[in-house]
Amino acid sequence: xxxxxxxxxxxxxxxxxxxxxxxNVSLEVKPEEIVALIGANGSGKSTLLDxxxxxxxxxxxxxxxxxxxxxxxxxxxxxxxxxxxxxxxxRIFPDLNVLDNLxxxxxxxxxxxxxxxxxxxxxxxxxxxxxxxxxxxxxxxGGEQQMLALGRGLMSNPKxxxxxxxxxxxxxxxxxxxxxxxxxxRERGITILFVEQNVRRSLxxxxxxxxxxxxxxxxxxxxxxxxxxxxxxxxxxxx
Amino acid sequence: MDLKVLADxxxxxxxxxxLGGLYxxxxxxxxxxxxxxKLINVAHGDLVILGTYFGFFAMTGEILGHRISxxxxxxxxxxxxxxxxxxxxxxAIQKYLMSRAVQLSMEAPLIIAFGISLIVQNICQRLWxxxxxxxxxxxxxxxxxxxxxxxxxxYLVDFIGALIVMIILRExxxxxxxxxxxxxxxxxxxxxxxxGINTDRVYAFAFAIAMATAAIAGVFLGLTFPFTPTSGVxxLIIAFGxxxxxxxxxxxxxxxxxxxxxxAQTIGGHVLNELGLPGAATGQYLxxxxxxxxxxxxxxxxxxxx
Numbered sequence: 354x355x356x357x358x359x360x361x362x363x364x365x366x367x368x369x370x371x372x373x374x375x376x377n378v379s380l381e382v383k384p385e386e387i388v389a390l391i392g393a394n395g396s397g398k399s400t401l402l403d404x405x406x407x408x409x410x411x412x413x414x415x416x417x418x419x420x421x422x423x424x425x426x427x428x429x430x431x432x433x434x435x436x437x438x439x440x441x442x443x444r445i446f447p448d449l450n451v452l453d454n455l456x457x458x459x460x461x462x463x464x465x466x467x468x469x470x471x472x473x474x475x476x477x478x479x480x481x482x483x484x485x486x487x488x489x490x491x492x493x494x495g496g497e498q499q500m501l502a503l504g505r506g507l508m509s510n511p512k513x514x515x516x517x518x519x520x521x522x523x524x525x526x527x528x529x530x531x532x533x534x535x536x537x538x539r540e541r542g543i544t545i546l547f548v549e550q551n552v553r554r555s556l557x558x559x560x561x562x563x564x565x566x567x568x569x570x571x572x573x574x575x576x577x578x579x580x581x582x583x584x585x586x587x588x589x590x591x592x
Numbered sequence: 593m594d595l596k597v598l599a600d601x602x603x604x605x606x607x608x609x610x611l612g613g614l615y616x617x618x619x620x621x622x623x624x625x626x627x628x629x630k631l632i633n634v635a636h637g638d639l640v641i642l643g644t645y646f647g648f649f650a651m652t653g654e655i656l657g658h659r660i661s662x663x664x665x666x667x668x669x670x671x672x673x674x675x676x677x678x679x680x681x682x683x684a685i686q687k688y689l690m691s692r693a694v695q696l697s698m699e700a701p702l703i704i705a706f707g708i709s710l711i712v713q714n715i716c717q718r719l720w721x722x723x724x725x726x727x728x729x730x731x732x733x734x735x736x737x738x739x740x741x742x743x744x745x746x747y748l749v750d751f752i753g754a755l756i757v758m759i760i761l762r763e764x765x766x767x768x769x770x771x772x773x774x775x776x777x778x779x780x781x782x783x784x785x786x787x788g789i790n791t792d793r794v795y796a797f798a799f800a801i802a803m804a805t806a807a808i809a810g811v812f813l814g815l816t817f818p819f820t821p822t823s824g825v826x827x828l829i830i831a832f833g834x835x836x837x838x839x840x841x842x843x844x845x846x847x848x849x850x851x852x853x854x855x856a857q858t859i860g861g862h863v864l865n866e867l868g869l870p871g872a873a874t875g876q877y878l879x880x881x882x883x884x885x886x887x888x889x890x891x892x893x894x895x896x897x898x
């Protein structure tokens with residue numbers, strides 16, 4: 354019987370280089386949901402993702418994943434438990450080829466035995482990666498690199514994927530295909546929490562959303578409700 | 593250019609290439625640690641010499657003025673223990689010292705490395721006296737002939753040893769999960785962590801591997817040159833020269849760097865001899881240093897540098 358909530362973030366305070374980046378942030382993600390984290394630059398979205406993955410230790414609060422307390426765990430332990438982050442800017446390994454980038458995605462102990470079946474899934478979702486598997490990652494186009502980053506994230510056999518600003522620097526057509534892939538990933542039972550600056554896009558793709566401002570969650574709920582919210586309409590749609 | 597000049601050049605040319613092999617071998621560990629952890633291990637030369645002294649101990653059984661007669665092992669054979677020993681020392685240095693130093697400040701790792709350098713030098717001096725030594729095995733004194741000329745056999749052994757170590761290291765970095773992880777962590781540490789790679793452990797392994805190559809380099813060095821507890825510094829400088837010339841992060845670059853330095857040294861020495869100038873034995877090193885300066889001035893990132 355799976356947990357009701359997959360990810361439970363409670364009352365998180367995080368400091369980043371001497372100043373407080375997150376103020377009493379709470380968030381929940383249920384299995385097989387797509388949740389959006391919306392906000393302008395500097396609102397704390399990336400800091401929240403980094404804290405969830407253990408790259409930053411929170412000063413206060415807790416993070417629970419799949420019933421386990423992961424607040425003080427290291428990134429490699431959290432990845433092994435089933436959270437995968439596709440970072441802002443892709444950050445693929447430029448001097449390794451596509452195949453090696455993907456292989457590295459399966460580095461963790463639990464992901465290695467699943468390597469072959471995950472390769473199949475990644476190549477099905479992104480056939481271009483199989484075509485270009487011997488090419489150096491830095492020679493790929495922006496959209497292809499984003500697919501590689503997603504594929505790499507899938508290779509770690511995640512239950513939850515954290516996606517940080519996937520559309521940055523990509524053409525609209527490419528962004529469409531990336532979100533299409535996201536929907537297919539959800540169909541395979543993987544839960545998604547994505548960070549996106551484009552509010553309209555976020556509300557189209559997600560089931561629920563959290564809106565952040567200056568390190569706090571200011572609004573949250575089902576996207577249908579959020580679209581009707583006066584504040585959202587004014588602030589983001591200029592109505 | 594008449595034939596005699598060419599013929600005259602062949603021994604120094606060949607010697608330069610072979611000697612360059614030893615220099616590559618010495619530089620490999622320094623290059624690996626800098627490439628992966630961006631750490632300048634100023635203790636590298638001394639740790640290589642520590643490897644040399646371990647080979648010496650295995651060969652002569654001499655320690656603290658006493659002689660333990662059950663030894664008498666060929667130094668290359670002693671690497672069976674020497675390599676794991678230095679591997680473990682390297683793992684511990686990175687895991688317990690360097691990883692913490694890096695969090696303190698940019699200078700802390702350098703200072704710690706300097707401290708390790710002093711400690712190692714003094715340990716070697718205590719255990720094996722400051723007198724000049726050599727790994728004088730039976731084959732260390734032999735030469736082979738190329739035409740009319742004689743070249744020390746150890747030079748050839750050094751070169752072959754260097755090639756073998758380079759190829760093994762390259763294949764390890766390319767084909768194994770840990771090797772790929774080391775590669776990835778050196779390109780983007782954060783992204784490597786996102787892959788579920790324990791970067792602290794990977795760094796420790798990288799340092800350990802670097803020390804394992806230092807153990808090998810130490811034995812070959814001892815077979816080729818006389819050494820004292822303070823010889824490490826001169827070889828550190830040469831190792832630096834190799835990676836400055838070859839460029840960082842490229843094994844081919846390290847190889848070419850070593851060749852160029854070896855050749856600069858031997859051809860320089862040959863020129864000094866031909867010109868009838870005294871002091872070719874030490875003067876040859878001048879050419880080595882000059883080449884490093886030239887590369888730094890003209891192409892500071894090295895020939896194959898990124």
